[in-house]
Amino acid sequence: MAIPFSVYEERARAHGILASVAFLIIVPLGVLIPRYLRTFSNRWWWAHWLINLLVAAPLIFAAWAMAKSARSISHLPTNHHSVGRTIFGLYIVQFLFGAVIHFVRVPIILHVGLGLLILTHGGLYHQWEYATGNVHPVKGSLxxxxxxxxxxxxxxxxxxxxLLRRQFAQEREGRLLKQDQDGL
Incomplete structure (x- = not known):
């Protein structure tokens, strides 16, 4: 007979599902859109911004709330809590960087690097089994x-x-066109 999930496991699982959908599907989509669209159009920013603000951010905040709720039930010493808080903090900084970069027009290399760093965490492989005592192991297919x-x-x-060379050429043409329009 299957052992039912505890309240802690249910909340941890909800956290894992929300965080996985956000950080494995939605955020990467929000990253890939500008990577590709910037090479063909100057109108990539709205799609990037809307995916990250309206889809990813609510999922990430819900995942954070589920993690906080699960953590209130079980105080197991785990580095996942620290890593999770760090990733959540980096996401907030990343989001603010994106707004500053767009509205103030500062160089983007730090925004890109930080975004790629956030996408490399592997809590699914290590933390679930440790935090739950491996009563309900993560399926190999997951x-x-x-x-x-x-x-x-x-x-x-x-x-x-x-496609970076094409992107840089497109952006250079856009700046020159803007300068010509501003000069008229």
Whole structure:
């Protein structure tokens, strides 16, 4: 007979699902959109911003709330809590960086680097079993899906880097056009 999930496990599982959907699907989509669209259009920002603000952010805040709720039930000493708080803090900083970069027009390299760093955490592989005593182990198929999504993202992002020269040329043309329009 299957052992039912405890309240703690239910909340931890909800946290894991929300965080996984946000950080493995939605945020990477929000990263890949500018990586590709910037090479063909100057109108990529709204799609990037809306995906990250209206879809990813609510999921991430809900995942944080579920983690906080689970943590209030079980105070197991785990580095996942510290890593999670760090990733959540980095996400907030990243989000603020994005707003500053767009509205103030400062260089974006730190925004890109921080965003890629946030996408590399592997809580599914290590923390679930430790935090729950492995009573309900994560299915191998979920671990394989996590790994596949991570690999697909990095492959897609790497392929997108091939288009950087085209992106820079497009942006240079846009700046020159703007200067010409401002000069008229």
């Amino acid at each position: 671990k394989h899906a996590w790994l596949a999504l991570l690999l697909i993202f990095w492959l897609m992002y790497s392929i997108g880097l091939v």
